[in-house]
Amino acid sequence: MAAPPAPPPPARQEPPARIGPALVLFAVLLVALMNLGGLAGWNAGLLDGRLVDPDSYLRLLTILELREGAPWFEDVTPRLAAPDGLVNQWTRPLDLLVLLPALAIEALAGLPGREALVWSGILVSPLTHVAAILAAAWAAGIAWGGRAPWYAALVMAGTPAVATYSALGRPDHHGLIIALLTLGLGAALRAAMPGGRARDAALAGAAFGLATWSGPEALIVAVPALAAFGLAALLAEDGRPLARRGLACSLGLAAACAIGIAAEHRPAAWLVAEYDRLSVHHLGLALLAGAVFAVAAAAGARPRPMRAALAGAAGLAAFAALLALFPGTLRGPLANADAAYLALFHPTIQENQPLPPFGPGDPWEAAIYIAGGAPLGLLALWLALPGWRRDGRWPAALVLALPLLAGLAATFGARRFGMDLAPPAAIAAAGLVGLVLQARRPRSEALRASLATLLFFGALAVPFLGLRAQETPGSTAVRAEATARCxxxxxxxxxxxxxxxxxxxxxxxxxxxxxxxxxxxxxxxxxxxxxxxxxxxxxxxxxxxxxxxxxxxxxxxxxxxxxxxxxxxxxxxxxxxxxxxxxxxxxxxxxxxxxxxxxxxxxxxxxxxxxxxxxxx
Missing domain, CATH: 3.40.50.12610 (Rossmann fold)
Known part of the structure; x- marks a missing residue:
């Protein structure tokens, strides 16, 4: 593969829209509209005092136990899987985001503790959705400038997987993960731009680490973003600056993981490897990645073939060490799943199923999870790449492209990972309108504006058309009748x-x-x-x-x-x-x-x- 040419001075980029009160209000209105629409669908039971799903009740149970005096490090919920109790893999960041406002509600409104927890739990995920939208707007401003933040807000708000898991009445850690991942991608983009700083890369790693602390599926985005710095360091004329930023990102990730381990686990469990919640496994991954970047930085001035050989050998050695130290790495969170669960229950849960054509279902199933931001983002990156190669922003393109491709692959493997696809998709897709408007063809400005509008809003509409197509006649009445009978x-x-x-x-x-x-x-x-x-x-x-x-x-x-x-x-x-x-x-x-x-x-x-x-x- 031919190396990118040495970058000229960066082209002047149009200043991004300011993340001010207008954009904040826009984000709040978008989330409100998504939830008002959802009251007729996924969270309709909220009007009758129901939370959305079993995870929501389990989350409130664990927080209530903490509120009533359970030890901070206690991870067994005695009320479930009786009489032994359920070992709960969830970590404390979201617990605190629910508990602290609930304590304030108790003090200010005089509500009982359980009722205050319910209200705090009902509201927490829409608030993290607003945070994710604003983070996407900020990151899109870094990548594209201009009005891109507004388009990123629309994509992040209108991604069905994100809206569903961030709905009212669903105290779920996925909204927090998405917000932190989006912040991390924005900081990584700043670090990958010409003149980027190691400090930004370290902040990106810290955000990725906090996201991993909240849920290890964050690695679907964090690892490809790290890999983007490594690939860029191999392709650049001088790979040392990018390798050093990759090292800073790895160390930021390691630092956040170390803090999280100390906060989550008793000292006796600091060296216990777990794959479904933050543990020494994730710290080891970050440190091994840092070691590879240290080798890449030392070899960054060498000719590219030698540089690739040295960094590749270091990468293979680190991967072998990771598998030797943590044998369940390739199985991910399922490495801690009980065998009976995997045999009897896991295959029956829809969100764990592959998308068509790799799993059952019609094409609309794939459209719901994949159409929208992902194809817009791929198209935008493809259109932007020639210009970004010329002005030296091509490493930033890799920071978006690799997580986007990894998220697509993960979503085809299991529907639930459509959430992790959303951050790179929203940031990348935000540039499409500007690229089409600035294109040379078609020559008519009006035609370009019409094409941009059709592409952007047409793609965003496809998942919702898929949701509508999935609704069979009378399905709402059938669900209501079933609920009434039991x-x-x-x-x-x-x-x-x-x-x-x-x-x-x-x-x-x-x-x-x-x-x-x-x-x-x-x-x-x-x-x-x-x-x-x-x-x-x-x-x-x-x-x-x-x-x-x-x-x-x-x-x-x-x-x-x-x-x-x-x-x-x-x-x-x-x-x-x-x-x-x-x-x-x-x-x-x-x-x-x-x-x-x-x-x-x-x-x-x-x-x-x-x-x-x-x-x-």
């Missing part, structure tokens, strides 16, 4: 008020529920410890829950109940009963013929779709 929120509220089987001063009884996804909400709303939860470290609890209700031998089910110390059994028999295996315990409960060791508990008429039974000892 309303788990109403069931949780009744259990929290009636408290059957709860004795003053005794340990909280264990409840096993037929729907694994409803476990965290039941644990939040009731005094019970719950067996079922859909999280990847709860594999044995999932296996026991499914085995209990599917058992054709009541004594086998009784053995599971004894091992799990179950006091109450809760099953929905009004929804999906046609899928209940004949002769199973679930079928016996549906038919009102439980085994003698289960005694029915009377329920109010509104909960007639459920069966609640007490285990007779």
């Amino acid at each position: 309303d788990w929120t109403a069931m949780g509220r009744w259990l929290g008020a009636a408290r059957p089987g709860v004795a003053p001063g005794a340990p909280a009884p264990v409840l096993i529920a037929s729907d694994v996804f409803e476990g965290p909400e039941l644990a939040w709303r009731t005094p019970y410890r719950v067996v079922a939860t859909p999280h990847h470290r709860a594999g044995r609890a999932i296996e026991d829950t499914l085995g209990f209700f599917a058992a054709t031998d009541p004594e086998a089910a009784r053995a599971i109940a004894a091992r799990r110390q179950v006091a109450l059994v809760l099953a929905c028999v009004a929804r999906g009963s046609e899928t209940i295996p004949a002769g199973s315990l679930a079928a016996l409960l549906r038919d009102g013929a439980p085994p003698p060791w289960l005694a029915p508990v009377a329920l109010p008429p509104g909960l007639s779709g459920f069966r609640l039974l007490e285990v007779v000892r």
